[in-house]
Amino acid sequence: MKLNVYLSGEIHSDWRAQIIEGCQKEGLDISFSSAVTNHDASDAAGDGLGDEQNSFWRDHKSAKVNAIRIKHLIENCDLAVIRFGEKYKQWNAAFDAGFCAALGKSYITLHDESLVHALKEVDGAAQAWAQTPAQVVDILKYLTTQA
Amino acid sequence: MKLNVYLSGEIHSDWRAQIIEGCQKEGLDISFSSAVTNHDASDAAGDGLGDEQNSFWRDHKSAKVNAIRIKHLIENCDLAVIRFGEKYKQWNAAFDAGFCAALGKSYITLHDESLVHALKEVDGAAQAWAQTPAQVVDILKYLTTQA
Amino acid sequence: MKLNVYLSGEIHSDWRAQIIEGCQKEGLDISFSSAVTNHDASDAAGDGLGDEQNSFWRDHKSAKVNAIRIKHLIENCDLAVIRFGEKYKQWNAAFDAGFCAALGKSYITLHDESLVHALKEVDGAAQAWAQTPAQVVDILKYLTTQA
């Protein structure tokens, strides 16, 4: 069984690489996708369309360019993994979770126990809560290879 | 024109009351709804279904009971107003925004300028960004009464 | 807040009456609906369309007439309560649960602890599991009256 998995959320740790490499080692038939994770490039996504003096509109243009990619990838994925780290607001990750929930897309959350109470609504609509990338790899292996 | 407006997000300030009272003063034909905003009641929503020793499952049960109401109200609203305050993670508010976006429901965000960069994805899919409850009342008045 | 609640499943105990009366005592604004619960009438739903010598076709005709009502009520409800008793196969109740799940309709299961393992897939897609009608009444009260 093949799966397209969208990886959403935190860009300050290597959780994406851990999951991707973990699946490669297991030889799983999974393709991964993500939003642009280069922070500076992402913030500048709309800059080529003209300069903005107002930071709201600079952010707005970039966010809407990025949304073309994010929406396309979420709508075409079979499963999302949504990571919340300890720092930052990460509202975009929660936004992606709500987007998945409304579309009926399954998603797995990935976060530490310390965030359980703050993420209860996001976890409530998730199919699973994992605490480590290795757990995610195990689930993906189970889903795609168990007879 | 009548509107059903769902009010999502922060429960620690009186922004809901300001919007509702502002619309009442203007005599607008708008009905408002919200998730349960009593913090303790909301956290205990699932307690009647049996005690849990594990806090994850206590939260999980309550979140899923609350989701019955939230999902029903969002799916039946014409517009959502989604408030982000300065404190707390408020991932549920961003989750609601993503849910609205995927359903094609219009929403207005309500937050200070300081949160603009962190909320750029959430604002990117919004129909408007307001900074004060009075601005929201003005938009609602315009939408429902302007010829 | 008003809710339309569909009551699915077991017809051999008075759980429907307990929920309906419990909600009436609390003065909740809830309307309830059900499939035809008169067993003989339900089995004979299609008999007026012509006699059948083959019991499969007699059942088939009645099931399809009943499905007009069931499908209509589930598609128009805001929430379903799905009851499984100790006896009988009750596959229609599980069918209704799957139907709700695919439509994104919230449902609450109502069954004893002894059925937990057998119902794990049905409970897995439910918003709550209750063991008594009184618990269901409490959730409905919370959902429709808590500020």
Place this chain on the structure above:
Amino acid sequence: MKLNVYLSGEIHSDWRAQIIEGCQKEGLDISFSSAVTNHDASDAAGDGLGDEQNSFWRDHKSAKVNAIRIKHLIENCDLAVIRFGEKYKQWNAAFDAGFCAALGKSYITLHDESLVHALKEVDGAAQAWAQTPAQVVDILKYLTTQA
């Protein structure tokens, strides 16, 4: 004509193998998929995410992990075959049937005559009722090869 066929239900007899091998002998262009049919593995699907002392939550976690696979496969199949045996409650099979019905997915039921009355609602929404795997193979051959 190619078909993706999802095989749902009973895991205690070799009906899946009979259908798959029957189609292979006929050289049909059909790909089959199933939920995890290894009973122990399926029950333990969520164990890697942390131990649970409460059996409800152990089942719940596993059921939701399994649902990622089941939902994905049903949503992507062209046809489901849903098998009910003599033993066990098999509510998950009826749940899958309801899920298919709500999505407008065609399904064929496979069960003995003794279950006709108990399965009348499930059969009522089915496209066909077969009593043997060989009959299913014949239908699949007809659907994919008859000019």
Place this chain on the structure above:
Amino acid sequence: MKLNVYLSGEIHSDWRAQIIEGCQKEGLDISFSSAVTNHDASDAAGDGLGDEQNSFWRDHKSAKVNAIRIKHLIENCDLAVIRFGEKYKQWNAAFDAGFCAALGKSYITLHDESLVHALKEVDGAAQAWAQTPAQVVDILKYLTTQA
């Protein structure tokens, strides 16, 4: 239980009146709707938009004006009754049946036994086949009043 019932098909006999009056006598809470059944008015529905010399375009304009009403009523009905008489092609009735089927709207066919083979695909997607208006009234009574 209230139902909106759309009556489609034959306009040369009084089957609509028989069903409506039968339901009124029973005091059922059912509202009925139909396409324009005045044959001349229906054929002339588009004439006010300008004369046509080509009969195809005259028919086309009228058919599309009538389709505004038919589509609106079918999309908003809870159940359709689709009548086929002995004479004429009545392709519009079969078209309405296909439209209902694709929308997942329940429909009942009403026709004599002589048409069974010709209508097998239309009956195959129906919830019931009735041979007389009185049978339809009985089903509607059962659906809306049986406890």
Place this chain on the structure above:
Amino acid sequence: MKLNVYLSGEIHSDWRAQIIEGCQKEGLDISFSSAVTNHDASDAAGDGLGDEQNSFWRDHKSAKVNAIRIKHLIENCDLAVIRFGEKYKQWNAAFDAGFCAALGKSYITLHDESLVHALKEVDGAAQAWAQTPAQVVDILKYLTTQA
């Protein structure tokens, strides 16, 4: 039969008033709605959310506030009438037509013969083309009152 009719397009002639008054004279059960047709108010719809020095963003904010109303009204109408005048680009009217087409909403175009070639794609997806408000009134009368 009752209809909710959305009136889209040109704001520089009195075609809306002609249709509304024509229907009132006929006593038709039709409710009409429109975008804000006060040109200055519409252009200023977003001004209360903060000044913009860049005219693109001023227009953008107002357009998105107006879209809350337009989208809501189109999604809830039963039929749209879309008017194109001789002057101006009126791309918003064509946009509304495309929006209706994708939603499967019936619409009638209202324009002079001189615009036929330029509007062929918009007319191609319409249910009718009218040249005068009186013709629209006639169609609405026919649709809602003809037996």
Place this chain on the structure above:
Amino acid sequence: MKLNVYLSGEIHSDWRAQIIEGCQKEGLDISFSSAVTNHDASDAAGDGLGDEQNSFWRDHKSAKVNAIRIKHLIENCDLAVIRFGEKYKQWNAAFDAGFCAALGKSYITLHDESLVHALKEVDGAAQAWAQTPAQVVDILKYLTTQA
């Protein structure tokens, strides 16, 4: 541009072959599909599931087996061509047209001028009316090869 084209309707003339061969001669990138067009095989589609003494049920079983294929092919086609001949009721062809219309699938009708009035509702929802298979080939060539 590649197209999947579903060919519905009359099975007593060689119109399918004319279209398929015409497209092959032009080298068009089109794949065609159809219901089972072998009349006897189609009528017997359900016979393997058990004998029926009642001809209604024999037809019913076969129609529902055939519907698995037809529904699958229509839902996955890009365009349908629906042929009406001079003889027979051909209600299944009109049913397919209504099914396409409700799904928003484009279809082309293929019939003689003599049937124009009887088919006005079916033609009213079509994208084109052709009178000969050669005209259909020309349209398919235009759609898939014109720059």
Place this chain on the structure above:
Amino acid sequence: MKLNVYLSGEIHSDWRAQIIEGCQKEGLDISFSSAVTNHDASDAAGDGLGDEQNSFWRDHKSAKVNAIRIKHLIENCDLAVIRFGEKYKQWNAAFDAGFCAALGKSYITLHDESLVHALKEVDGAAQAWAQTPAQVVDILKYLTTQA
């Protein structure tokens, strides 16, 4: 990341070629599609179906044939680029934009600053506004190649 991009609008300048060649130079994995852009061929799309003396019907037939292709391509694209030039009404381009908006398809507008006010509703639902084909190429490169 691969994208299917639909290019809608103006056919009197070489903006399509600029975008396609720009992407080819960058080696992007993008497939492009368009309506028929040969003006004479497009206007004559329906001529093979029979002569029309009335220019409305000639346009109507051609527009509906062309709509088969346009609707198919828009429904299957991942992103649309919609170009408005200085001349002509270009209502079909705005119609396509509205169609995309209702389907939730992302689109980018491409037009000069002089058209900003007239296109505010169309730009309001767009994900980006570009002024040159080179800017579109840059966005497509960013979307498909940025890590």
